[in-house]
Amino acid sequence: xxxxxxxxxxxxxxxxxxxxxxxxxxxxxxxxxxxxxxxxxxxxxxxxxxxxxxxxxxxxxxxxxxxxxxxxxxxxxxxxxxxxxxxxxxxxxxxxxxxxxxxxxxxxxxxxxxxxxxxxxxxxxxxxxxxxxxxxxxxxxxxxxxxxxxxxxxxxxxxxxxxxxxxxxxxxxxxxxxxxxxxxxxxxxxxxxxxxxxxxxxxxxxxxxxxxxxxxxxxxxxxxxxxxxxxxx
Numbered sequence: 490x491x492x493x494x495x496x497x498x499x500x501x502x503x504x505x506x507x508x509x510x511x512x513x514x515x516x517x518x519x520x521x522x523x524x525x526x527x528x529x530x531x532x533x534x535x536x537x538x539x540x541x542x543x544x545x546x547x548x549x550x551x552x553x554x555x556x557x558x559x560x561x562x563x564x565x566x567x568x569x570x571x572x573x574x575x576x577x578x579x580x581x582x583x584x585x586x587x588x589x590x591x592x593x594x595x596x597x598x599x600x601x602x603x604x605x606x607x608x609x610x611x612x613x614x615x616x617x618x619x620x621x622x623x624x625x626x627x628x629x630x631x632x633x634x635x636x637x638x639x640x641x642x643x644x645x646x647x648x649x650x651x652x653x654x655x656x657x658x659x660x661x662x663x664x665x666x667x668x669x670x671x672x673x674x675x676x677x678x679x680x681x682x683x684x685x686x687x688x689x690x691x692x693x694x695x696x697x698x699x700x701x702x703x704x705x706x707x708x709x710x711x712x713x714x715x716x717x718x719x720x721x722x
Contacts (some may be wrong), residue, residue, distance in 0.1 A: 515594045522675065531579055531589050537551065564676045605637065627660035
């Protein structure tokens with residue numbers, strides 16, 4: 490009976506529809522997380538711009554912020570000095586929050602960095618961002634299209650800022666789902682989970698050794714223990 494059901498056209502139609510719904514939901518979730526991350530970076534960049542303009546802070550503030558933010562959020566890799574400077578340039582390029590929300594917030598941060606590096610004209614950047622969403626371009630394809638001058642060959646002014654989702658099967662959708670920046674943002678990487686587990690185990694181990702009293706020592710974490718040559722008296 491199970492084989493008859495699984496081989497029926499009705500079941501196959503149901504399975505195909507559910508697969509499509511699941512993939513679309515995955516993309517929606519990935520886009521939502523990515524947009525929050527990009528908005529966070531935009532907000533940080535905007536704060537740096539405002540403080541430098543209003544309070545006369547120089548470039549040293551970026552160095553200090555990078556150090557302090559990395560110290561507070563060691564599991565997030567996005568707070569390097571270089572990335573903070575990209576955040577500043579990103580906020581300067583896109584002062585309109587609605588464009589960040591509706592367009593450039595729907596492509597990964599790495600795409601936005603490439604646009605900052607390779608495209609100087611703001612309208613051209615926006616055109617490439619929308620083209621990446623509509624065509625599902627990966628970062629490498631985006632760079633290839635920019636270097637080939639696609640905008641100059643067929644570009645036109647962008648006036649429609651309506652949010653769209655990349656196709657679930659596209660390279661862009663897959664890159665959004667697997668983007669390491671998004672995982673770092675949520676601190677959901679396997680490495681981060683292992684670090685949390687290790688911290689918890691070590692904390693319990695320290696308490697245990699304290700309760701045992703004298704005669705026991707905690708050497709450290711991840712200390713290699715190999716064969717030791719005997720020491721002659």
